Amino acid sequence: MSEILEQISAVVIEGDLDEIKDLTEDALDDDVSAEEILNKGLMPGMDYVGVEFKAGNMFVPEVLRSARTMQESMDILKPLLAEAGVQMMGKVLLGTVKGDLHDIGKNLVGMMCEGAGFEVNDIGKDIAPEAFVDAVKEYGPDVLGMSALLTTTMRTMESTIKVLEEAGVRDTVKVMIGGAPVTQAFSDQIGADGYASNAAAAAELAKEFVGK
Amino acid sequence: MKVKAKRRKLSLNLNPEPEPSIKEEVLSMRTNYRTNTGVRFEMLSQDQLQELVDGVLHLLEYTGLDVYHDEGREILKDAGAWVDGLRVRLPSYLVRRSLDLAPRSFTIWARDGNPEHDIHIGPGRAHFGPGPTCPNFIDVETLERRPYVKADVPVVAKTVDGLPNIDFCESLGTVNDVHHELGALYEFAGMFPNTSKPIVAWSYDRFDSAGIHEIAVSEAGGQGAFERRPNYVHYCEPLSPLVSTFEAIDKLIFAARHRVPLIFTPCPIAGGTAPVTAAGIITQGAAESWMGLTLAQAIQPGLPFFMGGVYSVMDMSSMILAYGAPELSLMMAGLTELAHFAGLPLWQTGGCTDSKTFDEQAIIEGSLSAYLSALTGGDLTHDVGYTESAMTGSVFQLAAMDESIGYSRRITRGIEVNEDTLAVDAIHNVGPNGHYLREEHTRRHYRTEFWYPKLCDRRNYEEWEMMGKTSFKERTVARVRDILATQQPSPIKPETEAVIQKALSEAEERVKE
Numbered sequence: 001m002s003e004i005l006e007q008i009s010a011v012v013i014e015g016d017l018d019e020i021k022d023l024t025e026d027a028l029d030d031d032v033s034a035e036e037i038l039n040k041g042l043m044p045g046m047d048y049v050g051v052e053f054k055a056g057n058m059f060v061p062e063v064l065r066s067a068r069t070m071q072e073s074m075d076i077l078k079p080l081l082a083e084a085g086v087q088m089m090g091k092v093l094l095g096t097v098k099g100d101l102h103d104i105g106k107n108l109v110g111m112m113c114e115g116a117g118f119e120v121n122d123i124g125k126d127i128a129p130e131a132f133v134d135a136v137k138e139y140g141p142d143v144l145g146m147s148a149l150l151t152t153t154m155r156t157m158e159s160t161i162k163v164l165e166e167a168g169v170r171d172t173v174k175v176m177i178g179g180a181p182v183t184q185a186f187s188d189q190i191g192a193d194g195y196a197s198n199a200a201a202a203a204e205l206a207k208e209f210v211g212k
Numbered sequence: 213m214k215v216k217a218k219r220r221k222l223s224l225n226l227n228p229e230p231e232p233s234i235k236e237e238v239l240s241m242r243t244n245y246r247t248n249t250g251v252r253f254e255m256l257s258q259d260q261l262q263e264l265v266d267g268v269l270h271l272l273e274y275t276g277l278d279v280y281h282d283e284g285r286e287i288l289k290d291a292g293a294w295v296d297g298l299r300v301r302l303p304s305y306l307v308r309r310s311l312d313l314a315p316r317s318f319t320i321w322a323r324d325g326n327p328e329h330d331i332h333i334g335p336g337r338a339h340f341g342p343g344p345t346c347p348n349f350i351d352v353e354t355l356e357r358r359p360y361v362k363a364d365v366p367v368v369a370k371t372v373d374g375l376p377n378i379d380f381c382e383s384l385g386t387v388n389d390v391h392h393e394l395g396a397l398y399e400f401a402g403m404f405p406n407t408s409k410p411i412v413a414w415s416y417d418r419f420d421s422a423g424i425h426e427i428a429v430s431e432a433g434g435q436g437a438f439e440r441r442p443n444y445v446h447y448c449e450p451l452s453p454l455v456s457t458f459e460a461i462d463k464l465i466f467a468a469r470h471r472v473p474l475i476f477t478p479c480p481i482a483g484g485t486a487p488v489t490a491a492g493i494i495t496q497g498a499a500e501s502w503m504g505l506t507l508a509q510a511i512q513p514g515l516p517f518f519m520g521g522v523y524s525v526m527d528m529s530s531m532i533l534a535y536g537a538p539e540l541s542l543m544m545a546g547l548t549e550l551a552h553f554a555g556l557p558l559w560q561t562g563g564c565t566d567s568k569t570f571d572e573q574a575i576i577e578g579s580l581s582a583y584l585s586a587l588t589g590g591d592l593t594h595d596v597g598y599t600e601s602a603m604t605g606s607v608f609q610l611a612a613m614d615e616s617i618g619y620s621r622r623i624t625r626g627i628e629v630n631e632d633t634l635a636v637d638a639i640h641n642v643g644p645n646g647h648y649l650r651e652e653h654t655r656r657h658y659r660t661e662f663w664y665p666k667l668c669d670r671r672n673y674e675e676w677e678m679m680g681k682t683s684f685k686e687r688t689v690a691r692v693r694d695i696l697a698t699q700q701p702s703p704i705k706p707e708t709e710a711v712i713q714k715a716l717s718e719a720e721e722r723v724k725e
Contacts, residue, residue, distance in 0.1 A: 064650055101645075107649070111650075197675060198672060
């Protein structure tokens with residue numbers, strides 16, 4: 001059993017999209033549980049990728065390929081995990097705030113969070129505060145991530161948080177913010193729960209928020 | 213357990229070879245399509261280069277050089293030179309014939325057969341390495357300047373072995389703590405086991421040269437094997453203006469007879485030992501090199517021969533030979549074009565500085581000259597890591613320049629244009645408002661299209677702060693120390709180890725007498 005889990009880890013690290021589905025099915029056929037595939041196959045692979053990425057030995061396109069490989073497996077495992085009542089990493093809701101169309105950073109955060117095991121709902125860019133409120137109500141995320149690239153639009157994060165408060169959902173989520181002009185000081189000032197300076201750090205922060 | 217056979221243990225390959233980027237049949241459909249590879253640099257016109265060549269030939273035919281070596285003059289006379297006392301003049305046909313005999317393209321082989329360490333000399337290929345004979349060295353632990361000692365030789369060689377953009381090895385110093393006649397032999401004995409990158413061997417006299425050659429030949433597997441795959445280059449230095457010294461010629465004769473690829477490199481100083489003008493110093497220096505060329509080709513037709521060397525200005529206030537002057541790069545660029553026009557490879561100069569310490573001046577001077585050397589395609593560019601106008605060798609300057617050379621090489625590699633790199637399909641796939649991070653096209657090209665710095669910092673402020681707010685200098689020092697702690701050069705053969713010990717003890721006996 002450990003052999004196939006090791007193979008799953010290796011396939012995640014290599015980002016081999018052709019192999020992962022067959023391997024996942026094979027593992028399930030061999031009576032390996034979905035939870036074990038996740039915790040002893042997929043996650044160790046992604047942990048390795050994270051370490052190599054931090055060390056500068058792997059780069060963003062490879063990390064994303066690995067994350068996508070994991071997602072392929074997760075598509076098969078998700079219903080089984082839900083059935084077995086396995087606690088997932090958590091849900092992350094992402095959006096770029098009103099007035100801002102720059103979203104490459106936010107997309108990166110989404111992919112990194114997926115790679116870390118989160119279920120990610122990306123509601124896009126130029127998102128009005130009210131739309132964030134609706135999405136929070138609809139999806140019930142653990143973490144809400146907002147991004148802005150422009151100094152002119154970063155202020156909208158503050159108003160979005162206010163609107164979340166008014167709607168009574170602010171306390172149901174941890175709010176993390178990011179984007180080139182954003183700082184920890186700004187995060188503290190507008191009452192966000194945290195700031196991450198890059199996509200990998202955002203995934204780490206989201207993990208901290210859900211206590212993993 | 214039914215794991216399919218093809219699911220072998222996956223070996224991780226994080227640095228895959230780039231896939232061929234376009235199908236051959238697509239390219240072969242093109243007609244009259246011209247491709248430029250890399251950034252092109254051209255200074256002198258063909259007419260100007262011919263004028264320089266004519267100047268050199270004229271100088272050799274009408275003025276000649278003093279050659280302080282009886283046998284050398286005899287060989288030249290037999291070849292057709294006009295000899296009058298010490299003075300040797302060369303008829304231009306003889307020089308032209310020598311230029312024809314010397315190869316433009318050849319290989320200097322890694323001693324251990326590692327193809328990544330082979331040096332392929334030929335058009336459009338620039339290589340880099342340190343220089344020889346600085347009296348001082350920057351201590352790797354204290355970072356202080358002190359006399360160069362025997363123990364520094366392996367330090368330099370290991371650093372060279374570990375730096376990806378440094379292609380050949382010299383010692384960066386003259387060993388001070390052995391008998392003064394044996395420094396060069398100890399240098400080679402210290403370098404050879406500690407890097408498998410080819411070595412450029414400097415020596416005092418033919419005794420050194422013989423000891424060095426014995427070591428190299430042992431590793432190659434005999435003289436015949438060495439001649440087929442030479443694993444080092446011999447360095448000789450004549451005197452400006454217009455003197456072929458006894459030692460330079462004596463060493464040249466030894467190297468030519470043993471078919472050791474040869475560098476014959478003067479160090480003329482514009483305004484001091486050479487004309488003040490760039491064209492003048494190039495003409496005189498080339499004449500000094502081509503006297504060596506003619507003698508070498510008379511002894512060993514077809515011997516790989518590099519003309520050289522270090523051409524710069526005498527600073528008219530400090531009176532030093534300036535290693536950081538823009539004129540050095542300019543003169544070396546002109547000399548490189550002359551060498552290539554004449555069909556010879558060049559022993560170039562770059563990556564060096566007049567600064568006394570690891571500072572902005574050192575990086576500006578070193579980087580700009582390394583960049584120019586890369587642009588001109590200097591076949592073997594030496595003196596990388598020289599500081600204080602060649603008075604002090606520094607592995608830190610060397611490591612910093614490794615970064616500059618990597619940067620320069622990415623630029624000189626240029627832009628590839630074909631149907632695949634145009635990325636029309638990828639652009640179509642992504643469309644408006646999409647992103648390229650997940651594109652197969654991105655994954656296929658990002659490792660080769662982008663250069664990845666080793667020392668330059670691109671992290672955001674927070675991460676840089678978290679990592680200790682390091683400066684470029686601190687990261688350079690850390691990288692050198694890391695290489696020295698971890699680099700494991702491939703070992704030499706045990707019998708070569710014995711040859712080294714024998715050569716050293718014989719040399720010690722010789723100087724006792």
